[in-house]
Amino acid sequence: MKKIEVCQSPELIHLYDLKGKIVVVVDILRATSTMTVALAQGIKGIIPVSTVEECKVYQEKGYLTAAERNGSKVEGFDLGNSPFGFLENDFSGNVLVMTTTNGTKAISLSSEAEEIVIGAFLNLTAVANYLKEKNKDVLIFCAGWKGHTNIEDTLFAGALIDMLSDHFMVDYDMSMIARHLYASAKGDLLGFVSDSSYCMRMETKGLKKDIAYCLQIDKFTNVPKLIEGKIKNLAAQPKNTSYKHI
């Protein structure tokens, strides 16, 4: 039986051997939720970059850019880190270059993995089905908040483990903690998450609508995957039995 485990912070990723594993990068508020929405809405590919400076270089070459630090859009870029940027505008056909406080860092730290996919509540079942089908060891890599564990990424880890516990061996205590947390919260994710420190920070920035949006389960069925430096959709075929690159 393959195993599934959780890394709750980029500061702990060195404890895990990523080779041969599928890493599911998670930054529910909001990088991986927004990536899922952007690709579902027709963005052709996302180039994740670690720094604002790299993002600027791409902008000067004419790319569509999104940059966020500390929960706010970085001035001078086309977009920040809100799913509504892609719901309220039509950017279909564009390649997006994106940098965020925690999410894009987690992606760049996953380079040794066999595959890197993007997880969110918005595509939870699609990701779970993909992992079942591939049947490889899985590491759920929570982006967290500046090295700290956060509730929303931990809840996602718990939800995904819950869906996969019959198919994978659940390893390490953090996986069990995540699963217990999700069991406590699943009746009211939004109410549960609203007490978290980050949500309180985000609400003061007027991002309550984003939080509510990103906690919805299965609005989309796309599975974003990093392919040669770009995050692209894998398309589910009928009955979710296999996947191909779009």
Place this chain on the structure above:
Amino acid sequence: MKKIEVCQSPELIHLYDLKGKIVVVVDILRATSTMTVALAQGIKGIIPVSTVEECKVYQEKGYLTAAERNGSKVEGFDLGNSPFGFLENDFSGNVLVMTTTNGTKAISLSSEAEEIVIGAFLNLTAVANYLKEKNKDVLIFCAGWKGHTNIEDTLFAGALIDMLSDHFMVDYDMSMIARHLYASAKGDLLGFVSDSSYCMRMETKGLKKDIAYCLQIDKFTNVPKLIEGKIKNLAAQPKNTSYKHI
């Protein structure tokens, strides 16, 4: 209002500013539980050391020594890391030199703190009362397991936060996660912890009795504190209104 927060792994301690804080070091299975028992049973002081080699040097000088690695007693030393070592033998009056896989490392990483105290379920209320009285910022520092979060230390953090939430501001999501976990587990700590990866490892080493012992709440009222390199008891005075060094 002073604040209380949780660091769940020695690998994350650099994220916290320890200055001016009371750090409560926790390694439920078993270092801080055993330290609490040892001091309650008359050990005069405990010198925590990071390496087996340092422990050996003290042994050659005639000290009573305890050394554990990976859940087992290190051959050649007087004791391992079991509370029963101090319950079934009388070592009162001795100074103990101790090294363990995770617990003593967490103590040595806390050196910048204003105070370092030792927490366990066995002295939970005594530690909570001490923290209330001192009224300083508190960091609960979970020793974890080789860098990973573990369930039993997280549960202790949750229990302590639960007792102190009217007196302290609870900071960061991990504190909330710990508190939720404790709420799920408190009716049956042993049953809850028995599924954890470490417990399963320990049970194969015949340490089930130790696990059950270390999950008992308030068997003792001593508060061990690091004073000039030695962990010693603080004695509670009547009504728990103030503390003095024994």
